[in-house]
Structures are given as structure tokens and as C-alpha cells.
Amino acid sequence: MSQSAAPDAPRRNEGFTLIEVLVALVVVTISISALSQLMASNRRVAGALDTHLSLVETARGIETALPDRAMLAGNSAGESGDYRWAVFTRPFESNLVDRSLPTPWIPQFVAIRVQSPQGVSVQVNTIRLQARPKQ
Numbered sequence: 648m649s650q651s652a653a654p655d656a657p658r659r660n661e662g663f664t665l666i667e668v669l670v671a672l673v674v675v676t677i678s679i680s681a682l683s684q685l686m687a688s689n690r691r692v693a694g695a696l697d698t699h700l701s702l703v704e705t706a707r708g709i710e711t712a713l714p715d716r717a718m719l720a721g722n723s724a725g726e727s728g729d730y731r732w733a734v735f736t737r738p739f740e741s742n743l744v745d746r747s748l749p750t751p752w753i754p755q756f757v758a759i760r761v762q763s764p765q766g767v768s769v770q771v772n773t774i775r776l777q778a779r780p781k782q
Contacts, residue, residue: 702769705730706761729764752776
């Protein structure tokens with residue numbers, strides 16, 4: 648007859664211990680938590696980027712719809728869809744511009760501010776040339 652291990656002898660290499668299972672669950676929980684936070688922050692960034700692009704596109708649309716250069720003066724405001732906008736115009740003041748020179752153009756500073764329904768706003772500043780009034 649051959650000798651074999653008694654059926655009552657403990658086997659040490661079968662399965663996981665309770666501590667090993669708990670450690671694995673903690674590691675999985677921490678990993679899932681980190682991934683969910685990353686996905687939430689990506690969603691917030693994507694939403695902010697979408698709002699910013701909508702504001703910039705609205706500002707571009709308003710800029711292209713500005714009146715002719717000869718009529719560009721003063722301030723105006725309005726709404727485009729759900730976005731509120733305002734256009735501020737004033738003479739461009741700089742030591743680079745000599746107003747005494749006889750040029751047919753006067754530079755004008757134009758600021759276009761657009762605000763979303765959520766309260767986020769963007770402002771686009773530009774310089775446009777306005778025809779000098781005939782004397």
C-alpha cells in the first residue's frame with residue numbers, strides 16, 4: 648500500500664484568505680473612485696469649453712453684423728438667442744496715432760462683450776477704422 652496524506656490534513660495553498668480579498672476590494676474601490684472623479688472633471692471641462700466656444704461664435708457673429716464703418720459710433724446692446732451682448736465703441740487713444748495727420752481714417756476701439764445664460768462672459772477687443780468726417 649502506498650502512503651498518502653490524511654484527508655484531515657490542512658491545505659494551505661487553496662484560495663484566498665479573507666484579508667487578501669478585503670485588500671483587493673479596497674484597491675478596486677480606490678481605482679473606481681479615481682476614474683469617476685476623472686470622468687466628472689472631464690465632463691466639467693467639456694461643458695466649460697462648449698460654453699466658451701458658443702460665446703466666441705456669438706461674438707464673431709455680432710462683429711460681422713456691426714454697421715458700416717461710417718456708422719460705427721456709440722454703444723449698443725441686445726440679445727442673440729439666450730446670449731446677451733453689448734458693443735462699446737470709443738476713439739482709439741495711443742501715442743502711436745497722430746491725429747493731426749491728414750488721413751482718411753480714424754481708428755476706433757471696439758469691445759464686444761457676450762454673456763451666456765449661466766452668467767459666463769467673454770469680451771473681444773478690436774480696432775476698426777472709421778472714415779474721417781468730411782469738413
